[in-house]
Amino acid sequence: MSAHHPRVGALCSIIGAAGCALAIGAFVASDAHAASAPPNWTGIWTRVGSLNFDPTTPGNKNEDFPYNAKYKEFYDRIIAAEAKGLAINDKSADCQPPGIVRMMAMVYPMEILQTPGQVTIIAEWEGQIRRIFTDGRKHPEDPDPTYNGHSIGRWEGETLLVDTVGILGNGIINDHGAPLGEQVHVTEKWWAEGADTLKNEITVESPDALLRPIKAVKTFKRRTDIQIMEYICTQNNRNQTNADGVTGIELKKR
Amino acid sequence: MKPLKFGIPVFVGLAATVFSGIGAAHHSFAMFDDSKEVVLTGVVKEFQWTNPHTFVQLEVKSPDGSVVEWSIEGSSPNGLARIGWKRTSIKAGDQLAVTINPLRSGEHGGNFVQAKFPDGRVLTRRAGEAPAAGAPQ
Numbered sequence: 001m002s003a004h005h006p007r008v009g010a011l012c013s014i015i016g017a018a019g020c021a022l023a024i025g026a027f028v029a030s031d032a033h034a035a036s037a038p039p040n041w042t043g044i045w046t047r048v049g050s051l052n053f054d055p056t057t058p059g060n061k062n063e064d065f066p067y068n069a070k071y072k073e074f075y076d077r078i079i080a081a082e083a084k085g086l087a088i089n090d091k092s093a094d095c096q097p098p099g100i101v102r103m104m105a106m107v108y109p110m111e112i113l114q115t116p117g118q119v120t121i122i123a124e125w126e127g128q129i130r131r132i133f134t135d136g137r138k139h140p141e142d143p144d145p146t147y148n149g150h151s152i153g154r155w156e157g158e159t160l161l162v163d164t165v166g167i168l169g170n171g172i173i174n175d176h177g178a179p180l181g182e183q184v185h186v187t188e189k190w191w192a193e194g195a196d197t198l199k200n201e202i203t204v205e206s207p208d209a210l211l212r213p214i215k216a217v218k219t220f221k222r223r224t225d226i227q228i229m230e231y232i233c234t235q236n237n238r239n240q241t242n243a244d245g246v247t248g249i250e251l252k253k254r
Numbered sequence: 255m256k257p258l259k260f261g262i263p264v265f266v267g268l269a270a271t272v273f274s275g276i277g278a279a280h281h282s283f284a285m286f287d288d289s290k291e292v293v294l295t296g297v298v299k300e301f302q303w304t305n306p307h308t309f310v311q312l313e314v315k316s317p318d319g320s321v322v323e324w325s326i327e328g329s330s331p332n333g334l335a336r337i338g339w340k341r342t343s344i345k346a347g348d349q350l351a352v353t354i355n356p357l358r359s360g361e362h363g364g365n366f367v368q369a370k371f372p373d374g375r376v377l378t379r380r381a382g383e384a385p386a387a388g389a390p391q
Binding site for chain 1: 280281282283284285286287299302304305306307309311313321322323325327330331332333335336357358359361362363
């Protein structure tokens with residue numbers, strides 16, 4: 001920061017050298033973040049941890065969520081059926097896209113592309129794409145709900161803050177089929193720890209299902225040894241749910 | 255690196271961490287009994303190298319001489335390719351001893367744990383995984 005800084009320079013030429021030093025001090029404080037360009041996270045990343053919402057919870061454990069009575073009853077039924085080997089509410093078994101909340105617990109890698117005004121997440125899983133607009137636009141009024149919703153983000157120093165609305169209801173939280181309600185709002189805080197680790201603190205509100213927001217931190221590792229591959233679930237899906245909504249396996253016989 | 259697959263170098267430490275539980279990517283695996291392992295010995299009818307899951311169709315001869323076809327579900331080609339598998343890793347006509355977690359329903363299907371060829375080569379579902387307990391040696 002100096003008098004050569006375009007904003008400070010212009011001010012100095014107006015108020016003269018005496019006030020210039022003070023002005024520089026003020027700009028150093030206010031401009032510290034804006035002056036640093038956003039970090040570059042373009043590349044391929046793989047998530048670490050279990051497939052649960054909180055990746056530190058072992059994958060074979062059912063997570064506790066603060067459901068209201070109606071959703072607790074549903075979740076209890078899902079868990080009881082699962083224990084008997086009869087998975088229900090297994091949304092992606094029929095090749096439905098996972099939806100934003102479940103997607104962020106993905107096992108497959110994702111590619112991040114940073115371009116002016118936009119951060120794009122391309123998940124290998126079903127080729128799902130999240131466009132996070134960082135150009136200052138607002139959410140649309142009353143958006144049509146979609147699997148991944150409408151995301152806007154802003155850089156606060158080297159942290160990316162993302163707000164997502166317009167998310168399709170009745171999605172799932174984790175691979176055990178923990179349900180979301182009709183109303184879903186997701187906020188995320190993304191930051192890097194060193195060059196090769198990315199963190200995502202994700203907060204999910206679903207006021208018609210959850211008594212309070214749930215929060216977890218996901219960790220992603222940079223991968224330079226792999227490429228994103230094609231993944232089209234309908235290519236050969238032999239795990240369609242049956243008439244009772246239970247995930248199965250299509251057996252072939254001689 | 256354990257009795258690995260065809261000497262393909264893999265990032266054992268990293269992959270084992272990153273891909274643990276990769277099988278449960280697209281659907282719940284509750285239908286498989288992962289507390290049980292069954293070894294099926296037979297001949298490959300077909301190897302489906304497809305998303306969302308690979309399948310080994312294995313023809314297994316029963317003691318009475320009849321042949322039963324088993325559908326053995328494996329991870330996706332994406333996960334397996336990253337630990338060294340290829341679409342040609344298993345071929346129709348291959349003799350295999352396949353270890354599975356069987357379907358709880360008792361039907362002729364299961365989840366792939368590992369496969370052993372007559373020459374001793376072993377294919378595992380995760381990088382660096384040791385042969386399953388009870389597997390034919």
